[in-house]
Amino acid sequence: MKKENVIRGDATREESDRTSNEPLWTEAEVYTAITELAPLLPTLDRIIKDLEYFIEKEEIRADTLKTQLKMYEKEKEIVSKDYSEYLENPVNAYILIKRLTFDLDYLIQNVQNITKQNGTINLRHEDLKYPTLEDLVGSALALSRLQNTYELNVTKLAEERLTNASIGQLNMYKKEKEIVSKDYSEYLENPVNAYVLIKRLTFDLDYLIQNITKQDGTIKLRHENLKYPTLEDLVGSALALSRLQNTYELNVTKLAEERLTNASIGNSMTVNDCFKLGQILYQHKKFKHSLEWLIEALRKYKKENVTYGVSEILILNYISYALYYTDDAKTVFKSTKQTLDIDKEYAIKIEDSISALQNIEMLEELPSMEDTSAENEESSEEYQRYFRKEQFVYEALCRGEIDLPTETCNFKKMYDIEIISIPRLKCSYLTDTHPFLKLAPIKTEQLYIEPDVFVFYNVISDEEIEHLKILSKQRLKRSEVAGYSDFTNETIAKYRSSKTAWLYDYDSSVAARVSRRAADFTGFSTATAEPLQIVNYGLGGHFSPHFDFFLKDSEPELPKMKKYGNRIATTIFYMSDVTQGGATVFTELGLTVFPVKNAALYWLNLHPSGEGDITTRHAACPVLRGSKWISNKWFHLVGQETIRPCNLEYQIENVKRKTFMPRPKTSNEYHRQLIFDWFTNNGLEKCMYE
Numbered sequence: 001m002k003k004e005n006v007i008r009g010d011a012t013r014e015e016s017d018r019t020s021n022e023p024l025w026t027e028a029e030v031y032t033a034i035t036e037l038a039p040l041l042p043t044l045d046r047i048i049k050d051l052e053y054f055i056e057k058e059e060i061r062a063d064t065l066k067t068q069l070k071m072y073e074k075e076k077e078i079v080s081k082d083y084s085e086y087l088e089n090p091v092n093a094y095i096l097i098k099r100l101t102f103d104l105d106y107l108i109q110n111v112q113n114i115t116k117q118n119g120t121i122n123l124r125h126e127d128l129k130y131p132t133l134e135d136l137v138g139s140a141l142a143l144s145r146l147q148n149t150y151e152l153n154v155t156k157l158a159e160e161r162l163t164n165a166s167i168g169q170l171n172m173y174k175k176e177k178e179i180v181s182k183d184y185s186e187y188l189e190n191p192v193n194a195y196v197l198i199k200r201l202t203f204d205l206d207y208l209i210q211n212i213t214k215q216d217g218t219i220k221l222r223h224e225n226l227k228y229p230t231l232e233d234l235v236g237s238a239l240a241l242s243r244l245q246n247t248y249e250l251n252v253t254k255l256a257e258e259r260l261t262n263a264s265i266g267n268s269m270t271v272n273d274c275f276k277l278g279q280i281l282y283q284h285k286k287f288k289h290s291l292e293w294l295i296e297a298l299r300k301y302k303k304e305n306v307t308y309g310v311s312e313i314l315i316l317n318y319i320s321y322a323l324y325y326t327d328d329a330k331t332v333f334k335s336t337k338q339t340l341d342i343d344k345e346y347a348i349k350i351e352d353s354i355s356a357l358q359n360i361e362m363l364e365e366l367p368s369m370e371d372t373s374a375e376n377e378e379s380s381e382e383y384q385r386y387f388r389k390e391q392f393v394y395e396a397l398c399r400g401e402i403d404l405p406t407e408t409c410n411f412k413k414m415y416d417i418e419i420i421s422i423p424r425l426k427c428s429y430l431t432d433t434h435p436f437l438k439l440a441p442i443k444t445e446q447l448y449i450e451p452d453v454f455v456f457y458n459v460i461s462d463e464e465i466e467h468l469k470i471l472s473k474q475r476l477k478r479s480e481v482a483g484y485s486d487f488t489n490e491t492i493a494k495y496r497s498s499k500t501a502w503l504y505d506y507d508s509s510v511a512a513r514v515s516r517r518a519a520d521f522t523g524f525s526t527a528t529a530e531p532l533q534i535v536n537y538g539l540g541g542h543f544s545p546h547f548d549f550f551l552k553d554s555e556p557e558l559p560k561m562k563k564y565g566n567r568i569a570t571t572i573f574y575m576s577d578v579t580q581g582g583a584t585v586f587t588e589l590g591l592t593v594f595p596v597k598n599a600a601l602y603w604l605n606l607h608p609s610g611e612g613d614i615t616t617r618h619a620a621c622p623v624l625r626g627s628k629w630i631s632n633k634w635f636h637l638v639g640q641e642t643i644r645p646c647n648l649e650y651q652i653e654n655v656k657r658k659t660f661m662p663r664p665k666t667s668n669e670y671h672r673q674l675i676f677d678w679f680t681n682n683g684l685e686k687c688m689y690e
């Protein structure tokens with residue numbers, strides 16, 4: 001299969017290649033790197049403080065009202081003791097008049113916000129008279145009327161408002177803070193937490209602001225010195241969660257419940273959290289995952305009392321539409337019906353809506369399958385099939401479900417050598433690429449031959465890593481892929497979610513030292529190499545299968561590329577371990593490499609002829625838990641002629657070399673077959689293991 005522009009290389013553009021007013025990155029990018037999530041925690045704190053302040057103010061207001069009530073009550077008590085005596089006393093008269101003029105105005109002012117907002121409390125009544133001396137008697141009655149109103153409405157209203165809305169919201173934020181405080185770094189590592197945190201600071205905050213400013217315009221809930229995610233972050237984090245669900249076959253209830261068990265402080269994902277997630281995924285055509293969260297929302301709805309912004313019928317409506325778009329709506333509906341135990345009335349309604357929808361012709365055009373690779377939308381059906389298969393293998397590799405055969409097999413036919421065993425091809429100490437290595441050899445492991453893939457251990461120190469991280473933190477920007485914009489007018493590639501920063505040798509002596517070290521163990525010259533590219537992957541951060549070199553007939557010739565030639569080799573320094581997920585995988589080889597901090601992964605991208613080696617296609621798996629930091633160093637062809645001379649045989653780009661037959665570990669027969677098919681059909685001749 002000839003791969004056209006849809007399978008792109010990723011030679012990354014230099015910043016200087018851009019014009020200054022070209023829009024580069026979106027503002028909303030909190031979810032793309034874990035480091036961006038941490039500054040959101042003070043924002044969470046501030047919302048709690050603001051809310052506490054608001055509630056305190058409300059309580060003071062309510063207390064003032066109560067004091068005033070007492071004052072009026074007292075007056076009434078004196079009146080009732082001896083009505084006529086009371087009226088004869090001029091001091092009483094004065095006080096009574098004062099209560100019904102000055103004091104009443106003050107009272108009205110005090111409850112003004114409530115009155116404004118609610119409109120139900122009227123402290124001046126048309127049928128009553130207000131202070132003139134002649135109206136004394138009538139005003140005594142007014143007093144009692146006032147008391148009634150006051151007691152029944154004002155206090156009750158104030159308290160009701162406090163308990164129902166603000167206090168409920170405050171508790172929600174406090175709960176989040178409690179979970180954060182239990183284990184700060186563990187909190188940030190859980191992708192569900194990240195979604196909820198972003199939701200608290202976007203959608204939920206907007207809701208809060210709307211409600212509170214209605215009551216008290218002086219309370220500010222957004223502060224200039226704090227960091228807020230945007231709605232785009234909310235969508236990004238929801239999509240990242242769906243990606244993780246896909247790749248790691250996670251079950252939704254487990255994800256939602258994990259927050260519960262870890263935090264052990266009650267159910268902390270609300271109906272609204274689950275519903276909103278389902279709604280976002282629905283809008284982005286992730287129907288299967290949307291359905292899972294919607295069902296979870298409905299399940300919670302039945303159990304919970306606080307369900308703001310959602311109704312049962314709304315959830316059910318979304319469920320029925322999501323069901324329709326799912327591959328096999330009828331089967332899914334049956335199982336959903338069982339899971340949910342939907343009552344008859346709803347079940348009939350949903351069934352009706354499914355059959356009604358199926359009759360509408362227009363809907364035939366809508367996607368009937370999960371949209372896994374939005375970036376490949378325009379490509380032909382053949383490519384779509386290819387990408388779907390590749391996606392399947394990629395995900396299986398990410399889960400560690402494919403091994404290279406450890407059995408020995410006969411390679412005589414292929415390599416003219418008797419026996420070879422992979423993946424542990426050989427471990428050794430590297431001593432020959434630089435004289436210094438004779439003194440301090442590098443522990444080396446060869447993971448593959450032709451294409452050659454190596455791991456070098458302990459080639460970057462913890463101190464160097466920390467230095468590079470600190471240096472790059474202010475510069476981290478949402479990753480872009482070079483060449484991408486030339487096809488789509490977009491600089492942000494959807495298939496890569498991470499943040500990157502470029503560090504030149506002149507930026508820091510540490511960057512220069514690390515670059516030099518890569519040259520030492522690869523043997524290549526850094527004269528034409530790119531600066532270090534520091535990458536931090538956030539929530540579900542990934543990079544779909546790609547080549548690091550520019551494909552010959554589909555990539556635009558960038559000026560730097562013309563001058564320095566294609567990317568001959570890739571070196572990835574692993575600057576962190578990854579708690580779960582985040583492997584580097586090779587989809588044509590069936591090789592999975594889990595990051596090991598301080599080590600470097602290295603491979604050759606080009607054949608000795610200088611043509612791209614398409615078996616080097618690789619990907620970064622989504623980070624399931626934790627934060628992944630790497631540093632890329634790309635070497636270019638020009639200047640390496642004496643180091644890696646070309647050989648006599650000329651290899652062209654589109655020919656795949658022979659690769660080993662990987663072994664699927666999954667027991668699912670259908671999946672095993674898919675994996676076998678992929679590696680059998682894609683490669684030419686495979687070494688079958690027995």
Ligand SMILES: O=C(O)CCC(=O)C(=O)O
Pocket residue numbers: 010535543548572582583584585618619620621630632
């Ligand atoms: O993060 C990884 O494991 C791979 C990164 C990669 O392939 C790239 O940045 O080109």
Ligand SMILES: [Fe+2]
Pocket residue numbers: 010546547548618
């Ligand atoms: Fe890459």
